[in-house]
Amino acid sequence: MAQIKSPEELEKVRQGILSGRDPSKPSISVCAGSACLASGAAEVIAAFKAEIKKQGLEADVDTKGAGCPGFCERGPVVVIYPEEICYLQVKPEDVSEIVSSTIKEKKVIDRLLYVDPSTGEKAVHEYDIPFYKKQMRLVIGDNIKIDPKSIDDYLAVGGYSALGKVIRSMTPDQVIEEVSKSNLRGRSGSGFPAGFKWESCRKSEGEPKYIICNCHEGDPGAFADRRLLEATPHTVLEGMIIGCYAIGAAEGYIFVGDEFPQTVENARLAIKQAEEYGFLGKNILGSDFDLTIKVYIDGGGYVLGESSSLMASMEGKIGEPRTKYDHATDRGLWAKPTVLNNLQTWVNVPLIINQGADSFSKIGTEESTGTRVFSLTGKVNNIGMVEVPMGMTFREIVFDIGGGIRGNKKFKALQAGGPMGGFIPENLLDLQVDYEEMKKAGLAMGPGLIVADENTCIVDMVKYYLTFLANESCGKCTPCRDGLRHMLKIMNRITEGRGQKGDLELLEILSEVQKSAALCALGQGASDPLRASLKHFRDEYEAHIEEKRCPAGVCKVLSTALNI
């Protein structure tokens, strides 16, 4: 592919791709996300290819491994176009029937459809399934149509048109103005206005300027950021390229761990393709804007997601947090002006440019605009990746999208914000996805939502987070290093039936000191789940201490003691 030399040529290339594709031609999309692959998607794809060959349909049917549409619970997910028939939990054994009946005879196979557990109704299309119905899938909606390894697929659904628009008709200042007007806020949970950050960096004097996409996602039990990069790497790149244009940066980095090998592979391939097409490199789309983007593999460790640690580690140093005297937008990576944004922040940029700030800012609430992608996991019926408009209540997410609690158990709490987040008990479930609302409730807007039911012990869960953080604390400051160990010691004794009167008060004091005295945000936030649980689930702690009983039956020593 020769490099594309102008936004006009880009549209021609797009038309070329589209005219070579017949929208009425049958096409089979199999989710090739890491969750579906683990449930056998690769075998399903291979079976389709073999069957289609066997039936001599190679010229008439397309098969592709596509990006994750989010319904991991029922993977492998297969969608058949042009009818958009959605089959779930497809096995290689189902494939020949699908090709013979659905592809050839246009017959729907009932047993592979989604059945609504409450009504018994079957859903033929993705959009009929309750899991998808209440979502607003602006970012992830096209995933299942696109092979993440194919830039042409991305172009076919309008990809890089925002970049074309920017190069053709917008100045960097206009781009920043648009992003500011959209009120796009940091999706890491910070809620920091992206436009403001970009503008500070643009105005800063140092050169060169850098941008970084934070795809570290160290929260245990969260996968949304990395899944997005895996499923739609070109959207991330397009957002970053537009950001660099606006900020005046000549280099960008994607900071990501390699626990999900596919994520890194897809990101690297996308960069290579974008270079070939002229969306990266010199004179992008014929303008005088040059840019390189590289994948930076992180060395592992929760604290690396924090901005000063992240930048120190990218400089090859030990990734310990620093006290911040300067803004990264003045002195960031290599002491140069740097914009660090979460992956989900970047992903929204093409959308804002394409549909305009006014329309974007109408989605969500006054102060929190747009959508948010979460990984919804734990004891909920529909585990997966979900995209919801800001302003939706957590009750809707858990019960309407998530389909309620597994095995008809009782809901206990929703954990949001990971090890530095908190718990939402039943009586607060009508809380909205909104930065301010969540902050007031002591919650952070991390990428993961984990549902706890009546059989989940909150004390155990808090102990789990404290154990995690005690291992992850860099050890530089005493309140964090020693505070965590002391809290953990008390938690261990409570869960082992040796809890004492006064332990809860002691925990409260320790967490307070830690919150006010720790050096970085990790230490300051480390006891947030503990504080939230003491507030909402104090009775569970008391049962452990006073009655030597674990109401959920999780804490081993206490539960066995009961059985004797």
Add this chain to the structure above:
Amino acid sequence: MDNDRIDQIIDKHQGEASSLIQVLLEIQRENSWLPKEILERVSEKLQVSLAQIQHTATFYKAFRLVPKGRHEIHICNGTSCHVRGAQGVIDTVQDLIGIRPGQTDLDSKFTLETCNCLGRCALGPVIEIEGKTHSKMSPAEAKDVIKKYE
């Protein structure tokens, strides 16, 4: 891994001290762990003290300073897997093979690792061995799975 290959990797990163982490990651990807001789070579070539390299290799979680066993067992200990019973699975596997996460047994048969989320929460608790995912593991099933490996 011979010195030539180490040098190649270092050259790819322009021999800059700041690329230490990337160099070590790349070496480890090929060699599976970081023996002292390799670290010495890296130290010499990048002009970074061995102490500094040790500091880096012990600070970042990705690096391994002891050899791996023939089979690497990854048990997910992410929050979703945790609330679905991963701790019981970890305890059982630990008892069965006699090592804790981060360790390799004396016969170099197994290395046990836990991780934060494999992105397959719908299948949790999850064990991954050599790229194969074992889903919805109970402690007893985990035992059966591990026993199959020689």
